[in-house]
Amino acid sequence: NAGVTQTPKFQVLKTGQSMTLQCAQDMNHNSMYWYRQDPGMGLRLIYYSASEGTTDKGEVPNGYNVSRLNKREFSLRLESAAPSQTSVYFCASTSPRGGKNNSPLHFGNGTRLTVT
Amino acid sequence: AQSVAQPEDQVNVAEGNPLTVKCTYSVSGNPYLFWYVQYPNRGLQFLLKYITGDNLVKGSYGFEAEFNKSQTSFHLKKPSALVSDSALYFCAVRDIDAGDYKLSFGAGTTVTVRA
Numbered sequence: 001n002a003g004v005t006q007t008p009k010f011q012v013l014k015t016g017q018s019m020t021l022q023c024a025q026d027m028n029h030n031s032m033y034w035y036r037q038d039p040g041m042g043l044r045l046i047y048y049s050a051s052e053g054t055t056d057k058g059e060v061p062n063g064y065n066v067s068r069l070n071k072r073e074f075s076l077r078l079e080s081a082a083p084s085q086t087s088v089y090f091c092a093s094t095s096p097r098g099g100k101n102n103s104p105l106h107f108g109n110g111t112r113l114t115v116t
Numbered sequence: 117a118q119s120v121a122q123p124e125d126q127v128n129v130a131e132g133n134p135l136t137v138k139c140t141y142s143v144s145g146n147p148y149l150f151w152y153v154q155y156p157n158r159g160l161q162f163l164l165k166y167i168t169g170d171n172l173v174k175g176s177y178g179f180e181a182e183f184n185k186s187q188t189s190f191h192l193k194k195p196s197a198l199v200s201d202s203a204l205y206f207c208a209v210r211d212i213d214a215g216d217y218k219l220s221f222g223a224g225t226t227v228t229v230r231a
Contacts, residue, residue: 050217058218107152
């Protein structure tokens with residue numbers, strides 16, 4: 001059981017280049033999330049998908065787009081990378097239990113992105 | 117709106133001593149509260165959560181946390197720390213009445229346990 005898988009693990013981009021971060025989960029979860037982690041700032045939500053076919057903005061969506069390709073996969077795209085997007089990106093997923101939203105998030109191991 | 121504060125950037129303890137990592141939260145209604153741990157170059161791992169009921173919650177690896185509604189706190193504790201507990205710890209909150217599963221995280225506390 002792989003859980004949440006993110007690719008690539010590392011990436012270096014030049015300013016203005018584009019790329020897509022991939023995320024897949026095999027836990028049959030409904031909801032998926034993209035966070036970025038920066039020193040001293042914790043994790044900030046970029047975008048999320050409450051269920052297949054829906055996506056919504058989080059706290060810091062500017063410069064990003066997402067696609068919920070199917071129930072398993074949720075990708076994050078940087079159309080024109082900027083140095084401010086240098087960060088560690090985490091994908092996470094979860095599903096309700098008994099109709100309540102008290103389930104923890106399950107995280108991937110992250111993608112470390114550097115934009116020069 | 118929901119938010120979390122972790123007032124200490126770093127906590128240093130000797131192995132065998134008690135470990136406490138502090139967390140305070142703010143939500144409009146009632147909270148679900150979570151603790152996660154992150155080891156170097158890894159994702160976040162779930163440690164424990166408070167939903168309702170007993171204010172003392174027990175979790176993985178001997179950790180526990182105490183929910184205090186009047187102080188809006190959810191401090192993480194371990195009676196006897198191990199060197200292997202050295203990691204980055206995050207507290208997170210979710211509003212019970214929110215219609216989604218978004219978590220708001222604190223900035224994190226780096227725990228160093230010295231031998």
